[in-house]
Amino acid sequence: MLVIYDSHARAKREFVPIKPKTVGMYVCGMTVYDRCHIGHARVMVVFDMVVRYFRASGYEVHYVRNITDIDDKIIARAAENKESIRSLTERYIEAMHDDAAALGCLLPTAEPRATESVGDMVAMIESLIERGHAYRAANGDVYFDVSTFDRYGELSNRNPDDLRAGARVEIDEAKTDPLDFVLWKAEKPGDPSWDAPFGPGRPGWHIECSAMSTRALGATFDIHGGGQDLQFPHHENEIAQSECATGHHYVNYWMHNGFVRINEEKMSKSLGNFFTVAEVMRQYHPEVIRLFVLSSHYRSPLNYSDQNLDAARASLTRWYTAIKDAPQNGTPNPEVMARFRGVMDDDFNTPEALAIVFEQISELNRSKDANCAATIKAIGEILNLGQHDPESFLRWAPSSSDQLSDEAIEQKIAERASARANKDFAASDRIRDELQAAGIVLEDKAGQTTWRRG
Known part of the structure; x- marks a missing residue:
């Protein structure tokens, strides 16, 4: 029995898909105005692991991860660079794909872009207006009326009255309630805009994911994932607008990965304390980063440091050294594989899964047992670890190093x-x-x- 920690229920729940042996999963993707940092790498690797384990367990997985290619930050960065939005976003989409591939991540089944989904967003906003859940303000923006959704705050366990007490309304906002959030931003000179029945403009961030997820997976789907920082307000707003627009329950299981932290602070672009994936890969093999991410449970904080990356590199060196000359004619040990599946079925417990791998590596070093080598290979294939040529990995050197060639x-x-x-x-x-x-x-x-x- 596979159980998943559901952030909404704040408990582990048995996974029961809407359609037997089929998983519909949507993960919030990147806003493409800069290179991906290690926090983004964690999202990509964690949900790649989830997809791979589901597929190894016999599920058909429809994995949707969006691209936000229109946003205030994108507009500002393009203006700062004196380049078109299209040029900026295409460059960073390509960089994101390069990073994901280097980290051993599969491509999503679908990767919708916000700019290609505006029609669906307009239709959803129209539905919300017609149903009395949204209104057009005096400044031309369209807002969601939070007071019309009585379960607002359930996902993040927040009280709307408490939120109102601490909310701040910006001078140029015309919403009637501090908690109301923008669905559509009225056209401004120089900004990209699209025509809509409620006036030309562009979508707000929250409506993008609701429109793209329901278009790809239906009004109700199995799993919605993303970073812990998105739980409020982004995912809270997604639930409100999606359920009010469709009249259906939105998501059955919410999965949130923990922060990457440096000096007890969340790593983020806004705090300026981030390391890009490309920067880290100049010093560490990409698979070291993947092992580093999977060495912590996905819901736990991940502490970034050279020491922890060095430890991951030493562990992978041990892995590849053990399998380099291992016998190849064995079969995976069924008891060990059952233990592996047991810990993975318990909310994707990769630290315990890796502990099993390194037990087997110790045994392989001692006994040179072919079945032990086959077990390591079988688990590695599911986690996508230990899949490089051993000699190539063991001879890898940092690109910026002065080491011997x-x-x-x-x-x-x-x-x-x-x-x-x-x-x-x-x-x-x-x-x-x-x-x-x-x-x-x-x-x-x-x-x-x-x-x-x-």
Whole structure:
């Protein structure tokens, strides 16, 4: 039995899909005005893991992740760069796809863009106006009337009266209640706009996800995911406007991954304390980042530090060193695989799953058992870890490093082999010591010398 922690229920619940052995899952994607940071990487890797595990468990998964390609930040960045919005967003969409691929993430089944879904947003706003849940304000903006939805605040466990007491209304806003949120922004000079029955303008952020998710997956679907920071107000607003527009329950299970933290602060672009995925990948192999993310439970805070990334690199080095020369004719151990599925069925407990893998790695190092190697391979295929060529991973070097090149190392090894052949063992030992000081580990076996970076 697979159970998922549902943020709305604030408890683990047995997963019962709307359609047997089929999963409809929507995850809030990126606002493409900059490179993805490690917080975004966590979202991508976590929900890629969820998709892969569902599929390995026999489910058909419809995985939808949107792209927000129209937004105040995008408009401002394009103006700052003196380039078109299209040029800006296309560049960062391509960069996002490159980052996701490097991290071993599958493409979503569908990846709708906000600018290509405005018609659906207009239709949803029309429905909300007709049903008495939205109004056009004096400034031309259209707002959702929160007072018409009596379950507002349930997802985030917040009291609307308390929220009103602390709310602030901006000078240029014309809403009647501080909690009301914008569905449609009236046209402004120089901003992109679309025609609509309630006046030209562009959609607000919250309506985008409601329109794109229900278009792709229907009025009610299984799982909605995203970062913990989106729980309020974004996901709270999605529930209100979606259920009022369609008349149906919106989402059955809400999944939120925890923050990435640096010095006890959430990593984010707005705080200016973020590291882009591209920056980190110059120092660490992308698979190290993937293991780093999966080493913590997806709901827990993830503490970013060089020490934790170094630990992930050491763990992967141990993994690849163990499987490099492992026997290949075994079959996965059914008892171990059952343990693995047991912890994964318990709200995708990847730290416990990885503990099982490293138990098997220890056993493989001790016994050289083919079934043990096959078990490690089977679990690695599901988590998409340990899937690179071992020699390639073990020889990987940071792109910005001053480490010895592969060619220089091979030359040193050839010189050492020549020295050994000439029985110049002092020279041979000196070369080995030089390489060891440079972080290169030599392994002599059956008359051959192989190497890896330590």
